[in-house]
Structures are given as structure tokens and as C-alpha cells.
Amino acid sequence: MEERIRLRLDVAYDGTGFSGWAAQPERRTVAGVLTATLDLVLGAGVATGLTVAGRTDAGVHASGQVCHLDLPAEVWQAHEGGLLRRLARLLPPDVRIRAMTEVPADFDARFSATFRRYEYRVTDAPWGAEPLRRHEVLAWPRPLDLAALNAAAAGLVGEHDFAAYCKRKENATTLREVTRLDWRRDPDGLLVATVQADAFCQAMVRSLVGAMLVAGDGRRPVDWPASLLSRRERSSEVTVAPAHGLTLVAVGYPDDPTEYARRADLTRRLRVPSTS
Known part of the structure; x- marks a missing residue:
């Protein structure tokens, strides 16, 4: 062979x-x-x-x-x-x-991963995105409040059913654990959301960003994004943020290569919501 x-x-x-x-x-x-x-x-x-x-x-x-x-x-x-x-x-x-x-042969890029980390970049500058960064930065037409963005983000951290934020697939769970979700404003004025989870369902990150942005500009209360977690179907109120602001920046794996197979087996198990 x-x-x-x-x-x-x-x-x-x-x-x-x-x-x-x-x-x-x-x-x-x-x-x-x-x-x-x-x-x-x-x-x-x-x-x-x-x-x-x-x-x-x-x-x-x-x-x-x-x-x-x-x-x-x-x-x-x-x-x-x-x-x-x-x-x-x-x-x-x-x-x-x-x-x-x-x-090692049992390394699996998909199933051995322990986390995926994305960043979403937004500018609220009145003139819009800088020309050289227009392909990676969303120009938002209203001023954004960093404290409000982070208050909205805080309610979305943890293990939840994110059905309101996902495009549901047959026989697939929408239960996910978001381990990090926060915003920062860089010295150049850009607002950057960092989102990390064990895995994401389709359109989830951009949907989360879309919900937080309308809380950040004051059109929704800061607890509104978290309130949608009680829903079991995708919310029509959430606007999916444009794709070009989003970048996959890191994927994590076990430090010990002997753990690749065990992690892959664990990931393949279907997430079942707790009945408690």
C-alpha cells in the first residue's frame, strides 16, 4: 500500500x-x-x-x-x-x-479544531472607509458607541441556542458556545469586533454583528441582541452584516498532537441542549 x-x-x-x-x-x-x-x-x-x-x-x-x-x-x-x-x-x-x-494522520483541520476566531471591521467616520481598506471595512452611516457595542456583546457570550442568528440546516444543531465577543476601537478609529467560538453555523457571525451594530448606534436597546436567544427560528429582524467586513483570523488546535483524534471524535458528537 x-x-x-x-x-x-x-x-x-x-x-x-x-x-x-x-x-x-x-x-x-x-x-x-x-x-x-x-x-x-x-x-x-x-x-x-x-x-x-x-x-x-x-x-x-x-x-x-x-x-x-x-x-x-x-x-x-x-x-x-x-x-x-x-x-x-x-x-x-x-x-x-x-x-x-x-x-499526524489523525489531524483533521475541521474536526480537530478547538475554536475559530473572526474579526469584523467597521468605520463610523463621516467620510466612510479609507479607499485602500474598502474591501475589508464596513462603512457605517451612523456614529457608534463602543460601550453600547460591548454591552450588547456581553449578553451573547456563553453556550446558547443561536437559532435566531443562523441559517438552519436540516439535522444540524444551532447550539454553540461563544467564548469571546468584544469590541475595541483602534488608534485609527476603526471599530473591531472579535468573535470566538468552538464553531459557527452559517451566517452566524455576520448576523451577530448586524444585531450589535443597531444597538451600538442607539436604534435598539443594548439588551435586544441577547433577547433574541429565546427564539427557536431565525429572526427576520436581524440584518446580516455585509461579508466584506469579516475576516477569519485564527483556528485553534490542541497543543498536544496526541489529542487531535480525541478532539475530532468529541466535535463529531451532536450537541444536545440541556433539559434542565
Whole structure:
């Protein structure tokens, strides 16, 4: 049997020109571009099993995305020294593989992850977003209060059913644990929301941001975003914030590689709400 090795890829991309991560017929996607470039360098179908930590939507960026794939050991040994630079020459400028690292076979970019961390950038400057940052910053038309944003965020931290903030999928739970949610104002005036959880359901981060922004500009009370957690269906009152302000900045994994398989098994178990 052919010996195969698993590689972890750390990936960054500007999501502006992509229809999301997942490969789609007739659409330009991050997975499609990576696969085509790997096939060009290594041969069609040599790299297999491309699996990502988080499937970002169309227009969403990443500076800390993680995926894995499998290669024949002899191919990796032949290309290891120069593969990263060769791929850099052939990849389009809006996607970069920043590192390729051999990992244990039971590492799973998706299921071994302990957290995903996103940042959402907003400006409330009266002139809007700076031209060089317009693809990653949302221009908000009203002044935003940092204290109000953080008060709204505080009520959303913890384990909750986020059905009001998710696009529900059949046989999928909307129970999630948000371990961090806060806002800061950087020296350049940008407001940045940091959102971290064990996992997110579709459109959840942008929905949370959309709810907090209307609390931050005073159109809703600061406890309104948390009040929606009692609902069991998606709320039509929540406006999903635009994709271009969102960036996946980090994915966490166990420090001990022997824990990859255990973490993957734990993640695969369906979250069941407590009956207490």
C-alpha cells in the first residue's frame, strides 16, 4: 500500500473575488483555485482530501485559515524543499499558502479544531472607509458607541441556542458556545469586533454583528441582541452584516498532537441542549 502523509496548510485570502471557499461548478472559489494549482504542480489528483477548518462565505476574507490534504510520501519528499515557493509563483495574488507542515494522520483541520476566531471591521467616520481598506471595512452611516457595542456583546457570550442568528440546516444543531465577543476601537478609529467560538453555523457571525451594530448606534436597546436567544427560528429582524467586513483570523488546535483524534471524535458528537 502506498504510504501517504498529511499536510497542514495555513492559508490567507482576499475574499472579494471568490464565491466562498467550497468548490462550485462555474464559480471561482478558494478550494477550486488551490486544487487547480496543486494539480498543476503535482499532477492531477495527486493531492487528495482537501478539508478546511471553516467554509467561509462569498466575500469573506481569511488571514488564518487552516486546511489539510494528503500526499504520497515520495511526492512530498521530492517537492518538500521548494513546493511553497513554486505554489506562490502560480497562485493568483489574492490567495496565499503561508505554510505547509507535516502533521499526524489523525489531524483533521475541521474536526480537530478547538475554536475559530473572526474579526469584523467597521468605520463610523463621516467620510466612510479609507479607499485602500474598502474591501475589508464596513462603512457605517451612523456614529457608534463602543460601550453600547460591548454591552450588547456581553449578553451573547456563553453556550446558547443561536437559532435566531443562523441559517438552519436540516439535522444540524444551532447550539454553540461563544467564548469571546468584544469590541475595541483602534488608534485609527476603526471599530473591531472579535468573535470566538468552538464553531459557527452559517451566517452566524455576520448576523451577530448586524444585531450589535443597531444597538451600538442607539436604534435598539443594548439588551435586544441577547433577547433574541429565546427564539427557536431565525429572526427576520436581524440584518446580516455585509461579508466584506469579516475576516477569519485564527483556528485553534490542541497543543498536544496526541489529542487531535480525541478532539475530532468529541466535535463529531451532536450537541444536545440541556433539559434542565
